[in-house]
Amino acid sequence: xxxxxxxxxxxxxxxxxxxxxxxxxxxxxxxxxxxxxxxxxxxxxxxxxxxxxxxxxxxxxxxxxxxxxxxxxxxxxxxxxxxxxxxxxxxxxxxxxxxxxxxxxxxxxxxxxxxxxxxxxxxxxxxxxxxxxxxxxxxxxxxxxxxxxxxxxxxxxxxxxxxxxxxxxxxxxxxxxxxxxxxxxxxxxxxxxxxxxxxxxxxxxxxxxxxxxxxxxxxxxxxxxxxxxxxxxxxxxxxxxxxxxxxxxxxxxxxxxxxxxxxxxxxxxxxxxxxxxxxxxxxxxxxxxxxxxxxxxxxxxxxxxxxxxxxxxxxxxxxxxxxxxxxxxxxxxxxxxxxxxxxxxxxxxxxxxxxxxxxxxxxxxxxxxxxxxxxxxxxxxxxxxxxxxxxxxxxxxxxxxxxxxxxxxxxxxxxxxxxxxxxxxxxxxxxxxxxxxxxxxxxxxxxxxxxxxxxxxxxxxxxxxxxxxxxxxxxxxxxxxxxxxxxxxxxxxxxxxxxxxxxxxxxxxxxxx
Numbered sequence: 001x002x003x004x005x006x007x008x009x010x011x012x013x014x015x016x017x018x019x020x021x022x023x024x025x026x027x028x029x030x031x032x033x034x035x036x037x038x039x040x041x042x043x044x045x046x047x048x049x050x051x052x053x054x055x056x057x058x059x060x061x062x063x064x065x066x067x068x069x070x071x072x073x074x075x076x077x078x079x080x081x082x083x084x085x086x087x088x089x090x091x092x093x094x095x096x097x098x099x100x101x102x103x104x105x106x107x108x109x110x111x112x113x114x115x116x117x118x119x120x121x122x123x124x125x126x127x128x129x130x131x132x133x134x135x136x137x138x139x140x141x142x143x144x145x146x147x148x149x150x151x152x153x154x155x156x157x158x159x160x161x162x163x164x165x166x167x168x169x170x171x172x173x174x175x176x177x178x179x180x181x182x183x184x185x186x187x188x189x190x191x192x193x194x195x196x197x198x199x200x201x202x203x204x205x206x207x208x209x210x211x212x213x214x215x216x217x218x219x220x221x222x223x224x225x226x227x228x229x230x231x232x233x234x235x236x237x238x239x240x241x242x243x244x245x246x247x248x249x250x251x252x253x254x255x256x257x258x259x260x261x262x263x264x265x266x267x268x269x270x271x272x273x274x275x276x277x278x279x280x281x282x283x284x285x286x287x288x289x290x291x292x293x294x295x296x297x298x299x300x301x302x303x304x305x306x307x308x309x310x311x312x313x314x315x316x317x318x319x320x321x322x323x324x325x326x327x328x329x330x331x332x333x334x335x336x337x338x339x340x341x342x343x344x345x346x347x348x349x350x351x352x353x354x355x356x357x358x359x360x361x362x363x364x365x366x367x368x369x370x371x372x373x374x375x376x377x378x379x380x381x382x383x384x385x386x387x388x389x390x391x392x393x394x395x396x397x398x399x400x401x402x403x404x405x406x407x408x409x410x411x412x413x414x415x416x417x418x419x420x421x422x423x424x425x426x427x428x429x430x431x432x433x434x435x436x437x438x439x440x441x442x443x444x445x446x447x448x449x450x451x452x453x454x455x456x457x458x459x460x461x462x463x464x465x466x467x468x469x470x471x472x473x474x475x476x477x478x479x480x481x482x483x484x485x486x487x488x489x490x491x492x493x494x495x496x497x498x499x500x501x502x503x504x505x506x507x508x509x510x511x512x513x
Contacts (some may be wrong), residue, residue: 002022002042004025010027010028010031010242011028013018013025013354014027014031014032014039015039015256016042016121017039017042017190018039018040018041018042018379020041020227023150027050028156030043032276033248035438039096042150043207044275045482048413054483056502057477061343062287064469065430070174071411072281074147082492084155084347085153085154085477086100086154086157087154087193087287087289088157088290089289089290089291089292089293089392090292090295090296091292092251093132093134093157093165093293093408094132096134097134097135097464098134098135098137098155099125099128099129099134099135099136099137099157099158100137100138100139100155100156101121101125101129101137101139101142101156101157101158101159101160101161101195102139102141102147102151102155102156102157102158102159102161102279103119103121103122103125103137103138103139103140103159103160103161104138104140104144104147104161104237104311105237105509106119106217106237106238106239107119107239107259107263107336108121108239108258108262108318108333109121109122109161109162109260109359110122110138110140110316111332111333111334112244112331112332112333112334112505112506112509112510113214113332113333113338113369114339114340114341115333115339115361115362115364115365115370115502115506116365117138117502117505119316119317120162120313120314120316120318121160121161121162122138122239123313124160124179124304124313125138125160126281127300127309128296128300128301131296132296135497135501136501137498137501137504138501138504138505139155140508140509141155142213142235143233143234143235144161144209144212144235144237145209146165146234147159147283148172148211149439150175151173151285151287152287156289157286157290157293158285158286158293158297158447159285159286160284161174162180163175163213163282163283163284163285163410163494164182164184164256164261164281165280165281165282165283166212166216166278167215168216169213169285171175172288173285173286173287173288174285174286174287174288174291174294174457175283175284175285175286176283176284176285176286176294176297176298176301177283177297177298177301177302177305177311178281178283178301178305178311179282179284179304179305179310180258180281180282181279181280181281181282182194182256182257182258182280182282183241183256183276183277183279183280183449184217184254184255184275184276184277184280185211185252185254185255185256185257185271185273185274185275185276185308185498186198186206186254186273186274186275186276187245187252187253187254187255187260187271187273188245188251188270188271188273189245189246189248189251189270190246190254190268190269190270190271192251192271193274194250195252196273196274197223197273197274198221198225198227198276201227201251202225202226202227202253203224203226203227203228204226204227204251204384205229205230205250205251205252206218206228206230206239206251206252206253206254207227207228207230207231207232207244207250207251207252207253208230208231208232208241208253208254209232209233209234209236210234211234211242212230212238212254212323213280214253214254214255215231215482217227217254217276217277218254219479220277221276224309230250230450236431238255238256238259239262239263241253241255241262242259242267242270243267244262245269245270246267246269246270247269247298252336254276254315254333256280256282257275257507258318258412259317259353260272262317262318267498280465281367283301284297285431285487287383294428294510299384302503310319310365313370316484319477319479333506333509333510334510335508337469337510338507339358339361340361340364340370341370341407342364342370342383343357343361343362344403344405345402345406346360346361346410347404349407349410350410352410353410353414354414354419355413355414356503357512358503358506358507358510358512358513359499359503359506360406360409360410360413360429361506362386362499362502362503362506363409363413363438363499364383364384364406364409365433365502366495366498366502367380367381367384367385367409368382368384368385370383371383372401372405373400374402376507380396380403381399381400382400382401382402382404382408382409383402383405383406384399384406384408384409384410385409385427386404386405386408386409386412387397389407390408390412391404394408394411394412396408396411404451409438412438413434413435415436416434416437416438417430418434419433419434419437419442420434420437421435422460423485425460426458426460426461427459427481428462429460429462432462432463432496432500433445433462433466433502435457435492435495435496435499436448436462436466436467436470436492436495436496438491439469439495439496440487440489440491440492441484443483444470444473444487444489445466445470445485445492446490447473447482447483447484447487448466448467448469448472448473448489449466449469449471450483451470451472451473451478452465452466452468452469455468455469457469462496467493467496467497470487470489470492470493471489471490471493473487474486474487474489474490475490
């Protein structure tokens with residue numbers, strides 16, 4: 001064996017073998033694959049070792065850094081494919097069992113309050129996904145303008161973001177049946193009593209985003225009335241623009257009547273001058289090559305519009321003052337950086353057991369809706385719904401105490417995660433197997449993995465593989481052949497999906513630290 005210089009990397013050593021300067025070397029499979037185009041004369045005659053884990057290294061005394069790195073890697077594993085391009089129509093969406101909805105984080109579309117996903121567009125989209133029999137995945141691009149870019153690229157299946165139909169937009173995209181009708185209102189600071197219409201703003205600036213329908217409305221009037229259009233950054237939501245109007249940073253803007261209605265419930269610093277232009281239709285946008293998805297959205301929205309559920313949802317978000325205060329900027333999780341009343345405890349215990357606190361919070365919401373007094377008929381208790389016998393085994397007393405309940409739940413998740421810690425199981429699926437185990441026990445998960453293998457599915461992958469096999473355990477003819485028997489496994493399948501979807505949102509809107 002000839003030692004190579006410490007300054008030489010594996011890629012360089014492979015090239016020396018390819019050139020005939022060295023006879024043989026050893027390399028990781030990923031480096032070997034990457035080097036092949038640059039070292040065409042190399043070959044691998046055998047495998048010296050099974051798959052080995054690769055990790056970062058830190059000092060043993062730097063536990064906080066290690067915990068942060070572990071949580072970061074969990075987030076990367078669970079969200080790395082979110083927004084991956086798939087230019088598909090309804091059949092592919094139903095086959096994949098995921099509807100990816102592009103929206104924005106605002107009081108009238110989608111937001112998180114006390115750990116719960118809320119918003120008018122969110123609830124409509126959730127109902128649509130349920131009607132299709134698929135899981136809803138919310139994707140929030142970095143700006144309003146990027147909504148259309150993401151749709152074009154196939155990083156989402158439809159846009160549900162309170163979009164007004166315009167001639168320009170309809171020339172490029174297909175719009176669903178309308179589910180709202182709005183007026184565009186001219187809004188100025190409350191103490192601006194001189195402005196009564198657009199005509200009073202001659203020579204002054206009206207600020208809007210270039211991608212908004214408001215911009216086109218103003219262009220139609222600009223030559224006649226002589227005002228200027230000030231183009232705003234695309235990452236500003238209309239509600240943020242209205243705040244700037246109230247603070248005199250902006251002299252005037254246009255906004256949909258529905259958004260102004262929400263803002264006026266808690267912002268007395270603005271006033272609506274009046275309507276500009278005609279009544280506008282609001283709809284969802286899809287690509288023009290998605291006729292089946294459009295037809296399904298049309299059917300759903302036509303049936304929903306003016307129904308009792310629709311009227312209740314409209315009242316909840318546009319007429320209920322209490323709900324509108326929930327949607328205010330300071331109360332929302334994305335603004336306050338808080339998910340639950342127990343964030344500090346969750347962060348402490350998650351850090352100690354190298355879990356992402358936002359994942360634990362998503363699970364805690366699923367288990368108890370953040371109620372430490374929650375109790376199930378089977379005996380599970382506390383924020384993380386730990387069974388008394390399990391708590392005793394973990395040597396944690398009184399799990400109805402928030403600190404103890406969270407500690408027990410985190411310890412149990414860490415234990416299950418370790419059980420599936422294998423080079424053959426990707427990190428993201430290790431976490432999903434652990435979640436399923438938390439809900440129904442690791443024995444049923446192992447049974448489902450064995451069934452998946454027999455079915456020709458991947459026993460190391462949850463979505464579309466082990467989750468499919470798990471649903472078969474409710475059949476007695478299959479369950480009696482399994483080690484751990486019958487399982488009403490719709491619950492753990494839904495459990496993992498719902499926690500994953502909520503975590504995706506938490507990770508997008510609330511920082512790790």
